[in-house]
Amino acid sequence: MMSELDDDLVARAQHGDAAALEQLLGAVRVVAVRYCRARLGRTVGAFTTADDLAQEICLAVFHGLARVRGPLITYMYGIASHKVTDALRTAGRTAVLHSLDELEGRADISPGPEDAAVAAELSAQLARLLATLPPQHREIIVLRIMVGLPAEQVGAALNLSAANVRLIQHRALAQLRPVANEILSEVNP
């Protein structure tokens, strides 16, 4: 799926190949959903807010597709990271109102209490892990492991060489190991 963001597919989509465009937007959507879910986590037990933002990212990529000249992942990541940053900033300002809105409007689509608790716990643990990392390290872990992009595409997104991505990834994982040990020892004392 991730290799479908390649230049050839983008070129065919830009020249009006409907099948290529569908295939490309399907791949874009997977990347957008995973990225937004990893960065935003769950809201009231569901990924709905993250998925809505992913939808906006897909439409924005669709909107600008004709103007893309370099790797699509670079263009897409620029949009996605800005939208997620904006969403986090807005969520910080309107956390209480947002929660009320979610509770009133979406209670019916939330998972059951036990599932919601487990899912919320996982989201919280990921957020805790990622919060210990500098921004660039965090983005590499998110794009490489959570989204599933190869190191080359992560590098294209972040303007780094694949070798540097692997090096920073190594440092980030080294930094995360003691935090993970701590989290699991709290869960299973």
Add this chain to the structure above:
Amino acid sequence: MTAHHDQHTEPAEVQHDEHLAHKLATGQPGLPQDPLSILLAACRDDIRAAENPAMPLLANAAHVAVRGHRRRTLLAIAAATLVSGGAAAVVLARDAQPGSPLWPITELVYTEHADLALIRMALGDARAAITQGRYTDAQIHLDEAARLLTRITPGTPAQQLAAEIGTLRQELAAHLAAPAQQSEPASQTPGARAATPASAGGTTGAPTDPGSPGQRPATPTPGGQPPVPPGRDRPQPGEQQRTTTRGSSRPPR
């Protein structure tokens, strides 16, 4: 390039972590059972759960459409797309079908085209349901098609679709009437049928068994609606859900 190669880092360690990252990224088996691998794999699986490449896009469009500010944002993007270099791509979206990644664009930009596509799909589903003897499903699909048809501007396509709905309603009515007549046991008297408890209430018949002996004959309903056999006059919850979740996500105009 903002990072530099660290001379003090052993390449083997970097490669070891790259192998780990690759397994985590691709979901390959054989992960080490250390806390970090376990935690990252669990978070990865949580993020990728219920991840359908096509349909959630449509489902999400439903959420987006009912919230005013988001809908306005999407409409603005779609409108901007029309006047920008993406116009050729928007033209492609005109022929997208439900489930396609382009479908939300179709719904936002080509509103009536989207409704026509949904009606045709509902009619196709109704036809298939009649063929397979799922008459309640067929009824639901036809009702959905008729509901969507009220949003279409009067004209040739609307007339053709209305005629097709009428034809399928008649076909459905014929199917519903036929099994009830055929199921009349030749040796059974009217009095004997009336004495059967199940035939009196008609609520114990299986929903998928319109021609069961002992059920009262289906009767036509006012307004040309197809007759509904006993025990099948209400859609099953699952059937109704299937129809409404695939229908247009826009609020009524």
